[in-house]
Amino acid sequence: MSLFDLPLDRLRDYRSGSVEPEDFDAFWTKTLDEARSHDLDARFEPRTGTGLSTVDVYDVTFAGFGGHPVKGWFVVPAGTTEPLPVVVEFIGYGGGRGLAHTHLLWASAGFAHFVMDTRGQGSGWLVGDTPDPVGSAPAYPGFMTRGIEDPESYYYRRVFTDAVRAVEAARSHPLADAARTAAIGESQGGGITLAVGGLIPDLVAIAPDVPFLCDFPRALTVTDRTPYREVGNYLKTHRGRAGRARATLSYFDGVHFAARGRAPALFSTALEDMTCPPSTVFAAFNAYAHQDKTIEVYDFNDHEGGGPFQQAVQLGWLPGRLRA
Numbered sequence: 001m002s003l004f005d006l007p008l009d010r011l012r013d014y015r016s017g018s019v020e021p022e023d024f025d026a027f028w029t030k031t032l033d034e035a036r037s038h039d040l041d042a043r044f045e046p047r048t049g050t051g052l053s054t055v056d057v058y059d060v061t062f063a064g065f066g067g068h069p070v071k072g073w074f075v076v077p078a079g080t081t082e083p084l085p086v087v088v089e090f091i092g093y094g095g096g097r098g099l100a101h102t103h104l105l106w107a108s109a110g111f112a113h114f115v116m117d118t119r120g121q122g123s124g125w126l127v128g129d130t131p132d133p134v135g136s137a138p139a140y141p142g143f144m145t146r147g148i149e150d151p152e153s154y155y156y157r158r159v160f161t162d163a164v165r166a167v168e169a170a171r172s173h174p175l176a177d178a179a180r181t182a183a184i185g186e187s188q189g190g191g192i193t194l195a196v197g198g199l200i201p202d203l204v205a206i207a208p209d210v211p212f213l214c215d216f217p218r219a220l221t222v223t224d225r226t227p228y229r230e231v232g233n234y235l236k237t238h239r240g241r242a243g244r245a246r247a248t249l250s251y252f253d254g255v256h257f258a259a260r261g262r263a264p265a266l267f268s269t270a271l272e273d274m275t276c277p278p279s280t281v282f283a284a285f286n287a288y289a290h291q292d293k294t295i296e297v298y299d300f301n302d303h304e305g306g307g308p309f310q311q312a313v314q315l316g317w318l319p320g321r322l323r324a
Helices: 022-037 156-170 188-199 216-222 229-235 242-252 254-258 278-287 308-322
Strands: 041-048 055-063 071-078 084-090 113-117 176-186 207-211 265-270 294-298
Touching: 022 156, 022 242, 055 156, 055 278, 071 156, 084 156, 084 188, 084 308, 113 156, 113 176, 113 278, 156 176, 156 188, 156 242, 176 188, 176 308, 188 207, 188 254, 188 294, 207 308, 216 229, 216 242, 216 278, 229 242, 254 278, 265 308
Parallel strands: 084 113, 084 176, 176 207, 207 265, 265 294
Antiparallel strands: 041 055, 055 071, 071 113
16 A cells, blocks of 8 residues: 555644534533433452453443443552552444453553443454443444434444543542543544543543544545445435534544643554544644644554554653653
């Protein structure tokens, strides 16, 4: 695959044309206030029989959007007795929380690690355990068009709310140092990370890798890969509804959450990424409000991005923020 998006020098100056809704902050304040009217009810059940000796694992359930139960994992170094900085991780599109032994990196680095399951997903590549009990109007297969004609009913309203509540659940555990909390994620998880970074004012760091859900006006026209293509396929059938869909998506655009970012941020992008095109990632990066921000660029990679190389960069960058 050759380079298909803007050249790197133009990417560094690119700005999104996404228009922020006038009631963006009011919408999210109302949404989170409604969620917080439900008891968080965070439960951490020790998981035995994992075969793991270097970490302790907890099977988590907490109340997300609408008070709906959301699952997660909480993993800490074995024998931990004092609070640790906590890394909250969000999962890529189609995946779930998976099995506990697949989440060893951050506990191995000496941190508490909270992994949120994604409602209604967990059947594409990692198994999940959280249903989405909210129905929606007819939608093209996938998640991008579920409730897309109204921000109140849009699928990612529920997911982003779950994510904020996941941070609150992680912070509620006695082995988590709530004052030192970071959010990370790749692809969809990166988009969720940006949303959390814009909605929670006191994170110490965020690390969105090849983030999805950014700069919808460009993403929907520059790539024909799914998941973005799901929206095009929906509008191909539901003619004349593009305006309503675009208006809904503007409430969930990572660019607008980035403009509210208050924590140091480490981004990554790949110049051959046709799933989350680099211009859409740079749109969020260039809009990011905090001055302490950096972006790793992988010239010849597709959506796999930096993979383990980016994890190595994170291992060098994140501890300095979490242990400060």
